[in-house]
Amino acid sequence: MEAARGWLVPGVLPELCFDEFFLKFNLLDVPCLKLALSKALGFGIIAGSVMVKLPQIVKLVRAGSAEGLSFKSILLEMLALTGTMVYSITHGFPFSTWGEVLFLMLQTLTIGFLIQHLGGSTAMGFLFLGGFFSLLAISLSPVVPMAMITAMQATNVPAIVISRLIQATTNYRNGHTGQLSAITVGLLFLGSLxxxxxxxxxTNDSLMMVTYVVSSACNGLIVAQLLYYWNARPTGKPPQQHKQQQQKKKKN
Structure with missing residues (x-):
């Protein structure tokens, strides 16, 4: 039991809840049950985040095109993710409350590079990577005052709104969602909820709560567009089955 205590306390459960569950066998303690559920959800979100944007990355690589994706939206999303991670680290929040941000940030960074690379601007892609890591190093250094870090987190709300509106506008103008991955968008929506x-x-941090509420609403907008444009195809790019039918007709 002491070995289990070393694994679970305090990273997963506070000592009080560990005693309630494993020593007193009081499995119906409501406050501890809520906390345990929260921890389970948190670690589940983190585990899912490791692969949440991989379908999007694979789709871009296979298509050899980033059509339908907005680089401006990626920049704003990176700003929001970076602000949340730096804010959480400096405030000492548990990893279970923000860990997915680290993996989402790395995957979003990859998507941003691919948008530039597939668009023929590989040098800009490397500049994007270098600029981001420089900004991250400065943000986590002691030279940045706490007030500035709080301001970074506060800008997440408008950054998230603008980034999603840019993507939504791009989808509307194109009349389709291009290379957006339905799996990735759906998982992001469920994770933010x-x-x-x-x-x-x-955390009971009002700033963090507002950020996730706004993020859920904005992700829901993109999910709605994916459903609306589900059967839409980019202009001049017929579905694969139609291409095969045309080839058969030519052979006949």
Whole structure:
């Protein structure tokens, strides 16, 4: 039991809840149950985030095109993710409340590079990578005052809104969602919804809660567009089956 205590306390459960569950066998303690559920959701979100944007990355590489994706939207998303991670680290929040941001940030960074690379601007892609890591190093250094870090987190709300509106506008103008991955967008929407609960339970930080509420609403907008434009195709690019039918006709 002491070995289990070393694994679970305090990273997964506070000592009080560990005693309630494993020593007193009080498995119906409501506050501890809520916290345990929050921790389970948090670690589940983190585990899912490791692969949440991989379908988008694979889709871009296979297509050899980043059509339908907005680099401006990626920049704003990176700003929001960076602000959340730096804010969480400096405030000492548990990894279970923000860990997915690290993996989402790395994957979004990859997508941003691919947009530039596939668009014929590889040098700009490397400049984007270098600029980001420089900004991150400065943000995590002691030279940045806490007030500035809080301001970075506060800008997340408008950054998220603008980034999603840019993507939504791009989808509307194109009349399709291009190379957007339905799996990635759907998982991001579900993850942001779950984060509202974990944030309330573990941080009770109003700024973080507002960020996740706004993020859920904006991700929901992109999900709605994916459903609306589900059968839409980029102009001049017929579906593969139609291409095959045309080839058969030519052979006949």
């Amino acid at each position: 779950a984060r509202i609960y974990t944030c309330v339970q573990e």
